[in-house]
Amino acid sequence: MASTIDGKIAGQSFAAEGLGPYLEFYVKTKQKFGTQATAYGASTAKEIFVGKDKETFKGSTAATDESDYICGEDAPYFVVVIDPLGEIPWKSGKPVGRQGLEDARIIVITSSQASKEYLDLLKQKGIAYLISRGTEFRLTEPMEKLKSIFGIHRISLQGGRLVNGTFANEKLIDKLSLVVIPFVDSSGSVPTTFETGSFFKHAISPIEFKLKEIQKIEPEGLWLFYERK
Numbered sequence: 001m002a003s004t005i006d007g008k009i010a011g012q013s014f015a016a017e018g019l020g021p022y023l024e025f026y027v028k029t030k031q032k033f034g035t036q037a038t039a040y041g042a043s044t045a046k047e048i049f050v051g052k053d054k055e056t057f058k059g060s061t062a063a064t065d066e067s068d069y070i071c072g073e074d075a076p077y078f079v080v081v082i083d084p085l086g087e088i089p090w091k092s093g094k095p096v097g098r099q100g101l102e103d104a105r106i107i108v109i110t111s112s113q114a115s116k117e118y119l120d121l122l123k124q125k126g127i128a129y130l131i132s133r134g135t136e137f138r139l140t141e142p143m144e145k146l147k148s149i150f151g152i153h154r155i156s157l158q159g160g161r162l163v164n165g166t167f168a169n170e171k172l173i174d175k176l177s178l179v180v181i182p183f184v185d186s187s188g189s190v191p192t193t194f195e196t197g198s199f200f201k202h203a204i205s206p207i208e209f210k211l212k213e214i215q216k217i218e219p220e221g222l223w224l225f226y227e228r229k
Contacts, residue, residue, distance in 0.1 A: 001159065002026050002179040003193050009159055011190040013183035022221040026179045029223065033177070035156040037078035037146070038101070041163030045081040046088045049097050056087040059115025063131075066119050071128045073150055075105035080146065080155060082163045084137045086114025093125035107150065109142045139170050161191040168194050169204050174228050176209055182220035 002022070004013045040048065079095045081088065088108075095101040108122055108129040122129050128150075130142040146152040157167055167173050178193075196204060209226035217223055 001157070001164070001177065001193060002181060004181055004183045004185050006184050006186065007192040008185045008187075008190045009161060009193055011185045011187060013181060013185045016183060019181065021219070022179055022181045022217055025217045025221070025223065029177055029179070030156055033154065033156060033175075035154045036152045037080050037107075037150075037154075038104075038156045038158055039080040039082065039163065039167075040158050041160045042081065042083040042085070042088055044158065044160040044163075045079075045083070049095055050089060050091060055089055057089040057118055057121065059086065059117030061116040063112065063114055063116040063119050066116065066131060068130045068145070069119070069123055069128055070149060071126060072105035072107075075103070075150075077101065077104040078146075078150060078152060079104045079106045080152075081106060081108045082139070082166070083108050084111040084113060084132070086110050086118030090121060090125050090127065093127050107146070109139065111137050137166075139166060139172060143172060159193075161193065161195040162197040165194040165196040168207055169196060171207065171228070173207075176224075176226040176228075178224045178226070179217065180222040180224065 001009070002014075003009050004011075079098075079101055093106065095104050095106055106127045108127055109132060110118070110129055111132045112134075114131070119129060130145050132138055132142055146155075157164060157173065208229045210229050211224065212227050213223075213225040215223040
């Protein structure tokens with residue numbers, strides 16, 4: 001993950017001059033962890049793979065009896081997208097728009113709130129999906145399925161704020177690699193590293209991490225590496 005000094009993960013700071021050394025370190029560090037998948041929340045995935053417009057997928061039929069849809073288990077790499085409401089209007093079944101992911105397969109984790117039309121769209125595009133069932137959205141069971149069905153044991157979590165917070169609060173983050181860029185953005189509208197959405201209903205408690213490594217990124221950045229206690 002990368003953030004400003006005050007924990008912001010987007011905004012004008014990430015378009016500032018001189019950001020190159022920190023982003024380069026970020027990419028190199030991400031590669032060394034040997035992950036089998038990269039995970040994004042719905043808003044982040046939509047911006048990367050579909051576009052920044054505000055279009056969302058809309059369906060009208062409840063998908064209460066739908067089962068998981070499995071395909072592409074033998075892919076060399078995976079992109080896991082957390083889309084509880086089924087809102088991304090997928091144009092392609094491939095993760096276009098992100099260099100290095102051309103051969104990856106997409107897996108969507110959604111919920112029983114997603115429409116039947118949305119699940120049909122995923123099937124048409126050749127996108128696998130796992131459904132988190134129940135009165136509240138949880139990731140623990142889908143994560144177990146990613147391991148047992150797709151052989152995914154290590155995931156690089158790339159945001160945004162809500163999916164980061166959901167993974168953290170379900171104790172699904174065991175290592176935290178954080179690049180701190182030397183900017184402060186006091187804008188209240190800019191998202192921070194970890195937040196939770198309205199779909200996260202169970203109790204939230206602080207999660208303690210142990211600092212394992214710290215390194216300066218020249219000229220003014222910082223890398224912090226933590227493991228969960």
